[in-house]
Amino acid sequence: MRRIGLSKDYTTVLATHHQDEFGELYRGFNAMLQEIRVRDEKLSQLATTDTLTGLANRGHALESLQTMLTRAQRLGGAMGVMLLDVDHFKQVNDTYGHPAGDQVLRDIAHILQANVRAYDLAARFGGEEFLVLCEGADLSATVDMAERIRAAVASRVYRLAGGQTLRTTVSVGVYAGAGSHATAMQLIELADQALYRAKQAGRNRVVHA
Numbered sequence: 001m002r003r004i005g006l007s008k009d010y011t012t013v014l015a016t017h018h019q020d021e022f023g024e025l026y027r028g029f030n031a032m033l034q035e036i037r038v039r040d041e042k043l044s045q046l047a048t049t050d051t052l053t054g055l056a057n058r059g060h061a062l063e064s065l066q067t068m069l070t071r072a073q074r075l076g077g078a079m080g081v082m083l084l085d086v087d088h089f090k091q092v093n094d095t096y097g098h099p100a101g102d103q104v105l106r107d108i109a110h111i112l113q114a115n116v117r118a119y120d121l122a123a124r125f126g127g128e129e130f131l132v133l134c135e136g137a138d139l140s141a142t143v144d145m146a147e148r149i150r151a152a153v154a155s156r157v158y159r160l161a162g163g164q165t166l167r168t169t170v171s172v173g174v175y176a177g178a179g180s181h182a183t184a185m186q187l188i189e190l191a192d193q194a195l196y197r198a199k200q201a202g203r204n205r206v207v208h209a
């Protein structure tokens with residue numbers, strides 16, 4: 001028990017064959033460990049997940065970016081970063097209402113999840129902005145993935161609760177690379193500059209740095 005207390009490894013189960021008070025004590029202790037583990041998982045889920053979309057939240061995305069970048073730099077591999085912003089989203093809210101806007105954000109989150117690989121990370125980075133981290137992807141692979149997502153969003157017809165339908169588009173800024181001196185914030189900044197150019201060029205497009 002002292003070892004569990006020190007290691008905080010609550011997955012441990014204490015084995016006992018006692019049928020007396022000791023057995024009772026062990027079983028109570030195991031039940032308590034199980035409860036701590038479930039609460040631990042719930043807390044960590046709450047701390048890393050965006051509640052509206054179920055995607056990773058900004059903090060978790062930044063941590064993952066740092067981990068992915070460090071790994072890519074250590075192994076000399078590539079990585080891609082994609083910043084997506086919903087076009088004219090204020091108009092969606094103004095025309096159809098905030099709940100409709102929320103539904104669009106949730107739908108886009110589904111599209112992202114359906115289009116990224118198991119080892120990529122899709123996150124909600126801010127209000128109507130999403131970040132996708134593509135592990136081991138070079139520029140061409142990241143742009144291809146971004147283009148697939150852009151096209152999927154553009155062709156989606158959102159069906160609202162009241163029977164109305166709407167369509168929307170996203171602009172995407174892409175950066176790929178993991179230069180030995182690059183920092184996580186520089187990667188985001190470069191993707192953001194590309195995103196800005198995508199908006200300036202007319203939206204509903206992918207631009208890379």
Ligand SMILES: Nc1nc2c(ncn2[C@@H]2O[C@H](COP(=O)(O)OP(=O)(O)OP(=O)(O)O)[C@@H](O)[C@H]2O)c(=O)[nH]1
Nearest residue numbers: 085086087088089090091093098099101102127128
């Ligand atoms: N429904 C909903 N709206 C949100 C949420 N977070 C941010 N927004 C809205 O997103 C809108 C963003 O608007 P802007 O930054 O003006 O950008 P935009 O209208 O998308 O225009 P462009 O980015 O230039 O294409 C604002 O109206 C915010 O209120 C959210 O969680 N739910």
